[in-house]
Amino acid sequence: MELSPTHRPTPGRVRRHDELGGLRGALWSIAAACPLALFLDPFPPLTDRTVVTVGALGLGALLVLVGALRLTRSPRQGRNLAGLGVVLVAGVTTSGLLMSPGAAFVTLLAAGAALTRIYPRAPQTVWADAPRDEARGAAFAALTCVVLGLGVQRSVTSAAVALIAPSLAVGLALRYSFSANNPDLTRRAPAVLGALSILIAAALASRSPAGAIAVSTLAPLGALLSTRRAEGAAPALPGVWEVILGDPARVLVATFAAICVVGGVLLSSGPAAAGAEVPFIDALFMAVSATCVTGLGVIDITTAFSGLGRVILLLLIQVGGLGIMTFSAAALTLLGQRLSVRHERTMTGLLGAEGPGHLQAELKRVLGVTFAIEGVGAAALTALFMQAGDSPGDALWRAVFTSISAFCNAGFALQSDNLVGYQTNPGVLHVVGLLIICGGLGPAVILAAPRLVRGGYMSLHARLSWVTTAALLAFPALFIAGAEWGNSLASLSTADRLHNAWFQSVTLRTAGFNSIDLTALNPATVVLMILMMFIGGGPGSTAGGIKTTTAAVLFLAVLAAVQGREHAQAFGRRIPVAVVYRAVAITTVGALVAFVAALGVLLTQAMPPLTALFEVVSALGTVGLTIGATPLLDEVGKVLIIVCMFMGRVGPLTLFLLLHEARATAGPGLPEENVPVG
Numbered sequence: 045m046e047l048s049p050t051h052r053p054t055p056g057r058v059r060r061h062d063e064l065g066g067l068r069g070a071l072w073s074i075a076a077a078c079p080l081a082l083f084l085d086p087f088p089p090l091t092d093r094t095v096v097t098v099g100a101l102g103l104g105a106l107l108v109l110v111g112a113l114r115l116t117r118s119p120r121q122g123r124n125l126a127g128l129g130v131v132l133v134a135g136v137t138t139s140g141l142l143m144s145p146g147a148a149f150v151t152l153l154a155a156g157a158a159l160t161r162i163y164p165r166a167p168q169t170v171w172a173d174a175p176r177d178e179a180r181g182a183a184f185a186a187l188t189c190v191v192l193g194l195g196v197q198r199s200v201t202s203a204a205v206a207l208i209a210p211s212l213a214v215g216l217a218l219r220y221s222f223s224a225n226n227p228d229l230t231r232r233a234p235a236v237l238g239a240l241s242i243l244i245a246a247a248l249a250s251r252s253p254a255g256a257i258a259v260s261t262l263a264p265l266g267a268l269l270s271t272r273r274a275e276g277a278a279p280a281l282p283g284v285w286e287v288i289l290g291d292p293a294r295v296l297v298a299t300f301a302a303i304c305v306v307g308g309v310l311l312s313s314g315p316a317a318a319g320a321e322v323p324f325i326d327a328l329f330m331a332v333s334a335t336c337v338t339g340l341g342v343i344d345i346t347t348a349f350s351g352l353g354r355v356i357l358l359l360l361i362q363v364g365g366l367g368i369m370t371f372s373a374a375a376l377t378l379l380g381q382r383l384s385v386r387h388e389r390t391m392t393g394l395l396g397a398e399g400p401g402h403l404q405a406e407l408k409r410v411l412g413v414t415f416a417i418e419g420v421g422a423a424a425l426t427a428l429f430m431q432a433g434d435s436p437g438d439a440l441w442r443a444v445f446t447s448i449s450a451f452c453n454a455g456f457a458l459q460s461d462n463l464v465g466y467q468t469n470p471g472v473l474h475v476v477g478l479l480i481i482c483g484g485l486g487p488a489v490i491l492a493a494p495r496l497v498r499g500g501y502m503s504l505h506a507r508l509s510w511v512t513t514a515a516l517l518a519f520p521a522l523f524i525a526g527a528e529w530g531n532s533l534a535s536l537s538t539a540d541r542l543h544n545a546w547f548q549s550v551t552l553r554t555a556g557f558n559s560i561d562l563t564a565l566n567p568a569t570v571v572l573m574i575l576m577m578f579i580g581g582g583p584g585s586t587a588g589g590i591k592t593t594t595a596a597v598l599f600l601a602v603l604a605a606v607q608g609r610e611h612a613q614a615f616g617r618r619i620p621v622a623v624v625y626r627a628v629a630i631t632t633v634g635a636l637v638a639f640v641a642a643l644g645v646l647l648t649q650a651m652p653p654l655t656a657l658f659e660v661v662s663a664l665g666t667v668g669l670t671i672g673a674t675p676l677l678d679e680v681g682k683v684l685i686i687v688c689m690f691m692g693r694v695g696p697l698t699l700f701l702l703l704h705e706a707r708a709t710a711g712p713g714l715p716e717e718n719v720p721v722g
Contacts, residue, residue: 069181071112077189078105104133179216183267186213210263217267238266307331316353334360336693339455339556339668365452413487421447450479455556455668484581521549554587556668577665588666597627663688
């Protein structure tokens with residue numbers, strides 16, 4: 045797309061990077077590296093490969109290449125073609141790596157990173173030094189491809205193919221370094237050294253494929269150094285930290301991912317293990333489950349982890365429950381530093397504050413309410429555990445762990461049978477239940493409770509949260525009591541049946557505790573639980589799911605349509621159409637993700653469909669309940685559930701941030717036309 049004279053830089057105007065130039069260079073490297081998938085070791089020999097597999101990989105590489113070529117004339121078409129090619133190559137590659145779940149997981153992450161680069165939040169093209177940005181984009185992508193190749197490639201052929209992308213990046217860097225736009229001779233040396241590293245790597249390829257790929261990492265690094273910003277030149281592409289910190293959604297995903305990885309490393313270390321070291325995949329599973337306050341576990345924390353390991357797990361639960369963004373924003377605010385306007389706006393929406401001016405007070409209330417409720421719950425549980433026969437020290441530790449886990453809706457317990465041992469202790473069940481309800485409502489809604497009692501003003505958010513939560517607690521409790529009275533509750537007294545039916549209604553939407561044997565549930569109860577887990581808790585809380593207010597808005601929209609009204613309303617107030625659209629978007633995306641994840645589990649794991657769907661929704665809703673699927677997961681299944689738990693925690697929040705900041709409107713003068721539905 046040629047820029048018109050009005051878009052050319054004027055004297056004194058600060059020039060920015062050419063976003064399309066950088067993307068075009070990255071796509072060159074991706075297209076060059078696509079043939080790597082043909083030589084992955086887990087694949088069968090190339091001669092035994094099906095025509096469909098080879099054709100799909102070739103088509104994917106071709107789509108990426110054509111997308112790069114089309115970017116100049118039609119950016120939207122070029123992005124779509126390249127995105128389709130990346131998805132096609134990633135799908136075929138991952139299917140061939142199912143026997144190597146770690147490599148498959150990394151491949152999916154790389155594909156996701158490529159798609160975020162292809163479809164940025166706010167794409168823009170600004171007149172700048174396109175050759176330099178093209179070389180930098182190719183170098184970044186080539187470096188990623190080479191690192192991936194170092195992790196999953198071992199054959200001579202794959203090492204040779206791995207040199208294509210770095211060679212392309214070095215070639216673009218040399219073209220820029222020796223052009224008239226860059227007369228500085230000192231910037232040519234890194235590109236030349238990068239070219240020499242390609243030659244050395246090629247010489248090593250026959251003897252040491254892994255060494256050849258390792259040496260080839262110097263090539264894109266040299267390309268990056270040769271294209272660094274010179275004095276007075278156009279700014280370089282934003283760095284990794286600028287890209288992450290400049291967007292609240294990226295901050296959320298990056299911080300949660302970092303905490304999960306660090307937690308996995310710590311839990312797999314020797315001091316955290318009670319005996320033999322925990323395998324990293326199991327430790328990562330437990331770290332993600334704790335940080336995402338899910339509660340699913342592939343190992344027994346009471347026997348696998350030492351006291352230090354359980355403390356690490358508890359810290360992950362607390363940090364994950366409050367949310368990294370809440371913690372970081374609270375720290376900055378309490379230290380007297382000001383958040384950016386963009387971060388203030390999104391944090392205001394997440395916390396339910398009345399406006400940016402009230403954000404500091406709202407953050408203090410969130411932390412104050414959280415620690416106060418957890419403290420009161422720990423005190424009550426300490427007394428109850430001592431009454432049940434625990435020593436004072438054991439009772440205090442068990443109470444603190446259970447209180448934090450319950451308020452954060454994590455579902456972890458220090459008993460191998462969770463809370464089944466306390467099914468005849470109504471005190472423990474109801475204290476834990478109250479902690480779960482408070483955590484699922486959120487501090488903002490809890491602080492509005494006195495207004496509800498006095499009949500004063502209460503926001504529509506708080507009213508809907510209280511009413512919807514009450515309805516979603518009462519109806520499932522009655523259903524569970526009726527359906528399980530002579531089934532999983534049959535061995536209990538009448539009073540204990542009622543206590544446990546209520547407790548399971550409280551915990552099933554997001555907490556993950558259980559006081560009865562879930563494998564003995566009636567199939568109708570399992571279906572109801574899947575629906576409740578999908579809904580989850582309230583916005584701004586520690587709960588997961590699509591949120592109670594989302595379900596309430598959808599119900600009110602359906603009610604308005606049935607009654608022939610144009611707008612949904614509740615408690616004498618009209619709900620904006622944009623809010624209804626957001627509720628529909630969140631629910632639709634959540635249902636689609638659950639459907640795709642369930643298909644993935646059914647394709648790779650041997651379990652009944654209802655069991656697989658229950659496990660997936662439990663992970664996506666950060667609930668943590670299981671009806672026997674978790675112990676059956678192999679490494680591939682563990683990776684799939686890890687992805688589900690992570691998406692279930694950061695996905696709804698990220699989608700909320702994206703929808704909260706979206707301000708796109710339809711163009712003026714568009715004609716309106718009815719579409720028949722139903």
